Amino acid sequence: MTKKQKPTVLITGAAGALAQQVINRLRDTYQIVAVDFRKQTYLSDDIPSYQINFNKRVFEDLFRKYEFDGVIHLGRITSSEETRMRRYNANVLGSQKLLELSHKYGIKKVIVLSTYHVYGANAYNPALIDETAPLKAAELTMDLIDSVELENLANIYLWKYRDLNITILRPCNIVGPGVQNTISSLLSSKRAPVLAGFSPVMQFIHIDDMADAIVLSYEKNKSGIYNVAPEDWVSYQQALELSGCSKLPLPSIPPSVPRFLAKTMNLKIFPAFLLNYFKYSVVIDGRSFNKTFGFKVKRPLKEIFRYYKEMKS
Amino acid sequence: MNLKSYLKEKFISKELDAQLDKIEKPVGSLGYDPWGFNAETNKLMLSLYSNVYNKYFRVQTDGIDNVPAKGPVLIVGNHSGQLPIDGTLVGYAIATRKKAPRMPRAMIERFFPTVPFLGNLLNQAGAVLGDPVNCAKMLENNEAVIVFPEGIRGSGKLYKDRYQLKRFGNGFMHLAMQHNATVVPVGIVGCEETIPAIANIKPLAKMLGIPYAPITLPFILPAKVHMNFGKPMKFEGGDTTEEEVTRRVEQVKSVINDLIDKGLSERKRLF
Numbered sequence: 096m097t098k099k100q101k102p103t104v105l106i107t108g109a110a111g112a113l114a115q116q117v118i119n120r121l122r123d124t125y126q127i128v129a130v131d132f133r134k135q136t137y138l139s140d141d142i143p144s145y146q147i148n149f150n151k152r153v154f155e156d157l158f159r160k161y162e163f164d165g166v167i168h169l170g171r172i173t174s175s176e177e178t179r180m181r182r183y184n185a186n187v188l189g190s191q192k193l194l195e196l197s198h199k200y201g202i203k204k205v206i207v208l209s210t211y212h213v214y215g216a217n218a219y220n221p222a223l224i225d226e227t228a229p230l231k232a233a234e235l236t237m238d239l240i241d242s243v244e245l246e247n248l249a250n251i252y253l254w255k256y257r258d259l260n261i262t263i264l265r266p267c268n269i270v271g272p273g274v275q276n277t278i279s280s281l282l283s284s285k286r287a288p289v290l291a292g293f294s295p296v297m298q299f300i301h302i303d304d305m306a307d308a309i310v311l312s313y314e315k316n317k318s319g320i321y322n323v324a325p326e327d328w329v330s331y332q333q334a335l336e337l338s339g340c341s342k343l344p345l346p347s348i349p350p351s352v353p354r355f356l357a358k359t360m361n362l363k364i365f366p367a368f369l370l371n372y373f374k375y376s377v378v379i380d381g382r383s384f385n386k387t388f389g390f391k392v393k394r395p396l397k398e399i400f401r402y403y404k405e406m407k408s
Numbered sequence: 409m410n411l412k413s414y415l416k417e418k419f420i421s422k423e424l425d426a427q428l429d430k431i432e433k434p435v436g437s438l439g440y441d442p443w444g445f446n447a448e449t450n451k452l453m454l455s456l457y458s459n460v461y462n463k464y465f466r467v468q469t470d471g472i473d474n475v476p477a478k479g480p481v482l483i484v485g486n487h488s489g490q491l492p493i494d495g496t497l498v499g500y501a502i503a504t505r506k507k508a509p510r511m512p513r514a515m516i517e518r519f520f521p522t523v524p525f526l527g528n529l530l531n532q533a534g535a536v537l538g539d540p541v542n543c544a545k546m547l548e549n550n551e552a553v554i555v556f557p558e559g560i561r562g563s564g565k566l567y568k569d570r571y572q573l574k575r576f577g578n579g580f581m582h583l584a585m586q587h588n589a590t591v592v593p594v595g596i597v598g599c600e601e602t603i604p605a606i607a608n609i610k611p612l613a614k615m616l617g618i619p620y621a622p623i624t625l626p627f628i629l630p631a632k633v634h635m636n637f638g639k640p641m642k643f644e645g646g647d648t649t650e651e652e653v654t655r656r657v658e659q660v661k662s663v664i665n666d667l668i669d670k671g672l673s674e675r676k677r678l679f
Binding site: 222291292295326327333395396397 | 526
């Protein structure tokens, strides 16, 4: 095989808006190979793209073929997609396969995208939760078990195979153009549900800033676990107001009532298992990441909400 | 115009607005801090509270300038009166003092975040869930934090036990030592008379999931409140035995006892 001109990076979750932003930032410097569990996405002629299940044997062929230098694993299926079992297979077992292959083929850098949801939402959460805090989400809801397990797995590999240089990123709510997660759908909607009497403090990061953070952590190569969040905060209900949403208050007590309503009304936009995140704050401390990587967000909250407001007009 | 803007315009006096603007309180671009404090709501709450502080409880303070103008501070007081009125009065006093006002943060019981509307309102007014992690992070951020080491033992005590300090937890001393925070003791007299309780119905409290269910009056009495702030106390950090920490806690407790006695001797009548 001829010597590679550029280092090669495998990026998972390529169909997602965030992965595409990351690819755009890296494509000049790196040879990108894009994969997605869900669908094949055409990116450009110079970027091979595959729809692939990490648990299938053909996935290893990609490692043989491209001799990856690094992996950016953004392909976590979010909890509102697929069944619990399929999510577990993809997010936990699939990720394990990815990490095993990364070790086998001598990869020197792995980024794993997690979520702040792993900390869990409950009334006793302190603010500015740092990376050493226990991950309570699995105790609070079965639907987040795969997210917590993915983290635990990445942690095991982080310590077991130090040469992989794993960096685990736990971002706050990622929002902005193209993002299709729960919070972005809520901010995009004209009428968004709220739990009466509860307006937890939330953190939001613009997709462009998050893509910058991923690229920075890939290039600076400092392994570890990091929260990613700007040092700016806003209550959920004010975020909705600033995004031009009208509020649809749901009764909040006793706790079984909103859960029952969310389930019976099949409110996909306000999934029952995430209800506590709209009740209690889960404010993370992103200062360690900011300091280690010299990171500062460029898009303030007002700009983020203005985008959603303008989208509606 | 939304409700908050309307209330702000109607109730916040120019003087108080200017006074509160003098306080250097770091907040994000939309006026929030990580614990849910909101500059606008806080101003509104303090404005609405000024009559309660000045006319209803007619609070008299002494030694308020003992609270340092900057740096991490723990304001440690005696807890009393079923509701956290004492914390709000200490907070108001320091936020509105003439010289170097600060925005102290009151630590509240774990029960409050679960209460719709009230939990958010308290957070936006600056109160914070009483958790050691919160306290530590706030001291790291050079905040002044109001703590009542008696906790529920203090606020839930009956009228017959008034002004008798209950056991102090050692947590505040550990935090003061770890974060090099100044401890300012405060003796609060008057709050015991605001909601005198004659009994606590424990089974009812358990059933409702609240800390205590007192038999008391259904309203708050307008007792006159005296608050005496003591001299700042500093405690060396380092590797200290728990016995030594307890000794230091007892030292603070003893000063608070003296400050309470001072307040009681100053008091001419209950109301």
